[in-house]
Amino acid sequence: MARAAKTAASFESALAQLEEIIQAMESGDMPLEGALASYKQGTELIKFCQAKLADAEQQLKVLENDELKPLVLPDAS
Template identity: 55%
Template sequence: MAAKKKAATFESALEELEQLVERLESGDLPLDEALADFERGVKLTRECQQKLASAEQKVKVLMEEEGGKIQELPFDAHDDYPGDAE
């Protein structure tokens, strides 16, 4: 039995997912291969979603203020962040 693969990084999972989409969009795959690629794509999508959710949670924890509130800022407002040194 094959050993389990080490968990892929977000970037490598996303790259593989993009390659699978290209293969599927080509329309040149036999049904069995297309189904296997689709199944792998669903798995990679779930892995990416989990990694993004984990990263979002970590960012929220880091951004938490003393009162337990989360200060949400748009990405383009990073210069206005009160924790930034001037």
């Protein structure tokens, strides 16, 4: 059965909740009403995560003077 909707405190907690919902729904043991509630909660979590990612991208643009630059990782060899 779907858990009660929780307010996600962070991107990471929302992502963890979303992964739990996906696993529960993929199990196939969830009744229809529970699946619908989980689907609704999942879409809300996705919107939350997308907003957090958009905010982070905007912050990066500001930090990089409105120009996103490719990430160059140092060679670890």
